[in-house]
Amino acid sequence: MSSPRGSRRATIADVAREAGVSRTTVSHALNGLGKVNEQTRDRVRTVAERLNYRPSVRARGLRSGRSQALALLSSMPSAVSAGPSQLGFFTELAMGCARTALLKGYVFVLAPPEAEANPVDRLDIDGAILLEPAADDPIAAALNQRGIPFVTIDGPASDRSVDLHHEQTAEVLVEHMLERGAARPGLIIGTSERRSQRAAREVYLDAAAKHGFDPAIAEADETDGEDAGYRAAQTLLTDRPETDALIIPIDTFATGAVRAGTEAGRVIGRDLLVATRYDGLRARTSVPPLTAVDLGLDEVSRQAVERLLTILDGTDEPDSSESESTAPSLVIRESTAGPTA
Amino acid sequence: MSSPRGSRRATIADVAREAGVSRTTVSHALNGLGKVNEQTRDRVRTVAERLNYRPSVRARGLRSGRSQALALLSSMPSAVSAGPSQLGFFTELAMGCARTALLKGYVFVLAPPEAEANPVDRLDIDGAILLEPAADDPIAAALNQRGIPFVTIDGPASDRSVDLHHEQTAEVLVEHMLERGAARPGLIIGTSERRSQRAAREVYLDAAAKHGFDPAIAEADETDGEDAGYRAAQTLLTDRPETDALIIPIDTFATGAVRAGTEAGRVIGRDLLVATRYDGLRARTSVPPLTAVDLGLDEVSRQAVERLLTILDGTDEPDSSESESTAPSLVIRESTAGPTA
DNA sequence: CTGAAAGCGCTTACAG
């Protein structure tokens, strides 16, 4: 149809020559800049079309200092981030980000968290979205040092972070347990200093005070994955046998806890309710399926990208940054059916 | 610690100035090219380190004509590719590709199949991996026209395609059904001309001839998603009520078929066995869970990237292209428990 | 062993 296959890709010089104008004029005509005679502009456009000309992103980027690329980065401990669970979480976000980015004329680069500890130096990006940064996050440091702007998902509260609504999520989970007849819900959280951990603990302690039950919290090391959850649940159920429900935000732990509960003679969903946070593969394929929370990741990723673009371009829609993401909603499954079910 | 935040990123000119040599020498020293005095080389290295110098991928790419980026592309009908099922398939492959690519010094760009029909012109890539191209694939055409080399996953058999072992997969599924006591297995496939469809049909027909059962095949339009599977199963079960098993490579269809079967009074896994191909979210969260095939996508994506790099770099390990991917293996679940279970 | 120069494909002041 058009240019012969294998032929060198047309450059701005080709268009200029064919159209009988300078490269400057081609640039202006195609980018709608400056004053260009209407006829000249049309001629340039026609030639560009005929030659199937597309400006080189590379060259343009070199000149403008922009790569038109974004990435989603995470420094989560790989044991947690690797398994199907967290990978699903990461992947869901990445797909959402990529979609929004493409729509806005940016390309989205994939940096699997398992592949490399700190890929920042290897990536040619204008900005990044950083997932759940730790207090002294190495990736955040690298980004700062390179002067690459970033927006955080679930980072320190600010206009540079998109919230995952941990408080609400934790509240929804605790309330649900009590509603389903639990009298002594326990909590299993990770040892790392992530916001989600703190929020879960606080909300849980508040609820304990308010509803008058003794709090029972166990901590597990994220890097030990499922086994850590197993051990934490085992200990908690031994020390506090009256525990009739477990709130376990980290789904990897939840899987281990279900195993521990079952081995301890509990029937999950009847005399031991279990719920987790991320509604991913793990929650859904657990036996029985786990009640979890719909975090609205599509919306979260869209907002994160838009906020990042506001920073990069200076002039995106400033209104969208106001629109808070939708509240987390429960996905109720068999694991919290309750004793009466 | 190192350079002040916000400071302009060091360029080769900075290093050259600080080291008291020319940019040429810096380039040679850092890239290990040409003859450079050992002391000079060391000095350059030290300065580069001190300034935290990293060559600009952009500039290097402009000069060398390479972007050091790859992408996974797909032109599957979006109704099929969008749902959680196919997106999971795509995503699994993308993650695998990204990992291998990063390891080899390439960046992996994400182009969600739902975002844009043909993103080729928007992507600055050296090569691509094309997923299940149709006979006259528009993306393949665009890639050819732009002179971008690509390797195919499940494309026309050649050294440019990584096989998904459709024949073996289909065989494994048919054999399993017969083993589990099915006497009249039926087949539901898509109408599109993909290799997987043809392979399934052929293997199925062969098995019918060999084992002496009447073939019962229904076709469904991929673009209609789950409903198409529902209708196809309904028709098939009405026309051929003796059917006691359904082989449904496309998991979206399988979900619909399970619904149709249940509505027709069948007990899935007992008097109607059901199995699908891709072992994704759909198969696992179906009720009951669906027997599926472990396609070894990690290995497939690794091979695809390596084969692509062989083409791009001319000189990757030529041996790895020989290593055929591992055979597909069955993941047996409740949906094919069988009447005696 | 080292460097001056050209050039990758663009955009952007600056002149005219």
Next chain:
DNA sequence: CTGAAAGCGCTTACAG
């Protein structure tokens, strides 16, 4: 309204 020139940050013949 149009173009010559400089320059983004590199690499690569080519001289010396």
